[in-house]
Structure formats: structure tokens, C-alpha cells
Amino acid sequence: MSASRICIGGSVIETEPVAQRCRANKAASARRSILPVSFLGNAEAIRITLGTLKSAKRVRQNACSRSASVSPLSTPAAQTSSPIVDALRERSLGTLTDKYRSIGTVANLAVFDRLGTLPTHNFQCSTFDDAEALSGETLTESHFSRRHGCASCTIRCERLFRSLRGEEQRLEYETLFALGPLCEIRDPETVLEAARLCDLYGMDTISTGGTLAWAMECGERGLLPETRQLGLGFGRPEGILAAIPLIAAREGIGALLAEGSRRAALDVGGESVLGHAREGHGAAGL
Ligand code: SF4
Helix, strand or coil: CCCEEEEECCEEEEECCCHHHHHHHHHHHHHCCCCCCCCCCHHHHHHHHHHHHHHHCCCCCCCCCCCCCCCCCCCHHHHCCCHHHHHHHHHHCCHHHHHHHHCCHHHHHHHHHHHCCCCECCCCECCCCCHHHHCHHHHHHHHEEEEECCCCCCCCCEEEEECCCCCEEEECHHHHHHHCHHHCCCCHHHHHHHHHHHHHHCCCHHHHHHHHHHHHHHHHCCCCCHHHHHCCCCCCHHHHHHHHHHHHHCCCHHHHHCCHHHHHHHHHCCHHHCCCCCCCCCHHHC
């Protein structure tokens, strides 16, 4: 694979060939006595950061006083625009956020693949052969349904896609990489259906994808024979779609996986990797 160039925020970055790195990572992974199990995605990082902060500050409860009235828009000054607000609005409509406005966060999948930082095959690789089939650009062409965003946001980075069954499903980058390349799922329909099931059962898509990818690697190493009976393996749509309802119901292997990869690893002999943290960017490719 030849080196490629990519433009981010006006800067051109030359990326190294990553195929060799990917092979090296797989070889190194094969030598590992223990699997990478602990998992941390961006959204979780935000949640955990707030929780950790509260814990450090010994905040046990959020409370507000009835006697104090707080209304940010109650004064004339607050209702008028300010230079800061104007600058933020202008920047939010600039080139740096263009990909999030035009394609959404799913645009990151192709970018990270080109950079060699796309978590793939339970972090054994940092590029994905079928990244184009799952890219935000392809999804937009084939499955786009609606653009969505948080209240008053000018970027509106969320996207809803429509499956061939006609169901609308929200997808962001984290869900896409965790239920896609991380599990080597190449088919957008499977990712959409897996995301739909997670939403249906109230399961976090990042943790679910990370735990399933970990189980798949355990299966490859003979640590979880139950994965074979379920057809749970890298690149196998039927396995991932069968496993999610089992996790929700805590049935069969789902009872173990419902604990998450960190706790499940204790049962299958992975204690020494519990300090590993993994993100939506494949550090292996850096
Ligand atoms: S839509 Fe929400 S998540 Fe997306 S950029 Fe705006 S505020 Fe952030």
C-alpha cells in the first residue's frame, strides 16, 4: 500500500503505508498471552470524565435551589448577540466542521482508515479492507434518511439512515466503527440492524461492539467455545445479530457478555489486561 495524503483542517498530512503495520499488529497480537479487553469510546470518555470529576469532588447529588431563579435569557444583554457567540457561530459554519455538516460524524470512518487509525478486528488492525462500503459517504448515498442535531446547533452532525427494511436508524461514528470494522462487519444493513437492536434493548453501542469483538477474538483463541455454536466470529452478521438479544436477556453466552469485556475477561483468564483502555481511534496505527 502506498503512502497517501489527507487534508484535515487545511493541513496536509502524509500518512505512512499501514498494511505492514497492520500485519505487525496482528503478529504482535498473536503473541499476546491476553486479549485487549477494556474498552473506552469517546462518548463514554465524556460520561466517565464527568462521573470521575464528581467523584473526585465528592459530589453525591445534583441539586438546585427553589429560592434562586436562573434564567440565562432573562436579561436584555443575554438576548443580544455577543462577539464570542458570533465568532463561534461563524467557526461552526467554517471548513473545519464541513464534514460533520455535510456527512455527519460517520465521515470519520474513511478519514481514520486513511490515517491508519481505524480500530479493526478487535484492535488488531488499524485499517479496514471494506472501509469504503461502510464509509459515511457511501452510507449517505445509499441509506440517507435525515439530518439531525442537538438543539440550536448549527452543525447538526447526527444522521439517520434508512435500512432496506424501511426502518430509520441513528448512526454516529462510534456506533459505526464498534459494530462495523471492530467486528469486521462489512455490510451496512447488518450495522444498522445491530444498532437498532442495541437501541431497542437500551444497550450502549460502543460497549456492545467492543465486548462482541473481544468475544470474537476469544473464540478465535479457543477461550470461548460458545461463540462457535452461536456463529459469533469476525465478519459474521448472523452471530452479532444473534448475540445482542442474548446479551439483553442474559441468556447463554449473553449472561457473560452482559457483564462487559472487562468483567468477562476475569472469567476467561484476562486479568492482566484490565488496565488497557481502547478508544475510537486505533492507537496501533499511530
Ligand atoms: S449536533 Fe450536537 S453533537 Fe453534533 S456538533 Fe452539534 S452539539 Fe455537537
